[in-house]
Amino acid sequence: MRRGSIVRILGLTVVFAAVQAVVAVAFKWLPTSASRQMDRITFVYWFATVICIAIFALVMAVIVYSVWQFRAQPDDESDGLPIHGHTGLEIGWTIVPAILVIAIGVVSAIVLSQNGRAGTNPLHVNVTAQQFEWSFAYPDNKNLKSHELVLLVNRSTRLDFEALDVIHSFWVPEFGQKQDAVPGIHTHLVVTPTRTGHFTLICTELCGLGHATMRAAVSVVDAAGFAAWIKKQQSGVGSGGSAAFVSGGCGGCHAFKPAGSAGQIGPGLDNLEADAKKAGQPLADYVKQAIVDPNAYLVPGFQKGVMPTTFGQSLSPQQIDALVKYLTGTA
Numbered sequence: 001m002r003r004g005s006i007v008r009i010l011g012l013t014v015v016f017a018a019v020q021a022v023v024a025v026a027f028k029w030l031p032t033s034a035s036r037q038m039d040r041i042t043f044v045y046w047f048a049t050v051i052c053i054a055i056f057a058l059v060m061a062v063i064v065y066s067v068w069q070f071r072a073q074p075d076d077e078s079d080g081l082p083i084h085g086h087t088g089l090e091i092g093w094t095i096v097p098a099i100l101v102i103a104i105g106v107v108s109a110i111v112l113s114q115n116g117r118a119g120t121n122p123l124h125v126n127v128t129a130q131q132f133e134w135s136f137a138y139p140d141n142k143n144l145k146s147h148e149l150v151l152l153v154n155r156s157t158r159l160d161f162e163a164l165d166v167i168h169s170f171w172v173p174e175f176g177q178k179q180d181a182v183p184g185i186h187t188h189l190v191v192t193p194t195r196t197g198h199f200t201l202i203c204t205e206l207c208g209l210g211h212a213t214m215r216a217a218v219s220v221v222d223a224a225g226f227a228a229w230i231k232k233q234q235s236g237v238g239s240g241g242s243a244a245f246v247s248g249g250c251g252g253c254h255a256f257k258p259a260g261s262a263g264q265i266g267p268g269l270d271n272l273e274a275d276a277k278k279a280g281q282p283l284a285d286y287v288k289q290a291i292v293d294p295n296a297y298l299v300p301g302f303q304k305g306v307m308p309t310t311f312g313q314s315l316s317p318q319q320i321d322a323l324v325k326y327l328t329g330t331a
């Protein structure tokens with residue numbers, strides 16, 4: 001009888017574990033990893049998941065078996081047996097979970113410490129977060145500035161964060177990690193991309209009205225691609241309007257044919273004349289105001305406070321004039 005019970009409980013355990021294993025494997029719960037750090041985190045997930053599946057299946061099997069096997073008959077009004085516990089069982093269900101939880105803790109601590117290591121020669125990128133855009137500076141490459149995060153495949157990168165206004169948070173789902181950018185505090189994160197491709201950086205800390213639009217393109221490239229990108233960026237940095245359009249990150253939010261950009265967060269900039277007319281302003285004044293004081297006039301259908309209000313300071317007067325000429329087609 002006792003042996004029969006154990007066999008039945010084990011049988012139920014196997015069935016429950018199989019159902020859970022199917023649920024765990026059949027769905028794509030996480031994005032496909034693109035960093036060494038996420039590979040390690042994924043290992044921790046599976047390590048903990050396998051343990052959880054086993055324990056949950058066993059507990060469910062014991063409960064279901066007991067409910068079914070030891071239920072009272074309809075006319076049975078008698079008391080249950082006076083049982084005072086089972087010391088062996090209690091020691092067992094204390095020690096086994098303790099060992100498992102400690103194991104998960106140790107594995108997690110090892111992964112956390114490995115993920116924090118940048119190695120001896122990381123690429124450095126300074127990340128600036130502000131309402132509502134990301135910008136990146138490359139101190140190893142003459143402090144080159146960009147609104148696209150370009151990383152090298154298989155090269156560890158140390159990202160150092162700075163926030164200019166409120167708390168933002170860096171998250172590229174395929175990299176598997178999140179890191180807050182907090183005003184007044186220096187935070188950092190190590191990323192070692194493992195495959196080339198295009199990803200999206202998402203702000204994952206509710207930071208204001210434009211939070212949902214606070215995204216940036218991330219590209220992982222090989223060494224040749226990186227060198228070519230650096231060269232192209234450095235040659236593009238001048239005082240021209242097209243260069244200011246790139247360095248200002250305007251294309252991330254605006255579609256503008258001459259720049260080949262396709263951003264969808266702000267209005268398209270190919271028909272500014274009509275908008276200036278609607279606002280009742282001369283074209284050049286209208287465009288200049290839209291850049292230095294975006295909230296002064298809102299394009300119908302768009303919200304206040306999404307376009308950064310800092311361009312009046314971050315761009316030089318020459319750059320702003322060049323931008324206005326570029327956007328109005330009078331360059």
Ligand SMILES: [Cu+2]
Nearest residue numbers: 168203207214
């Ligand atoms: Cu944000």
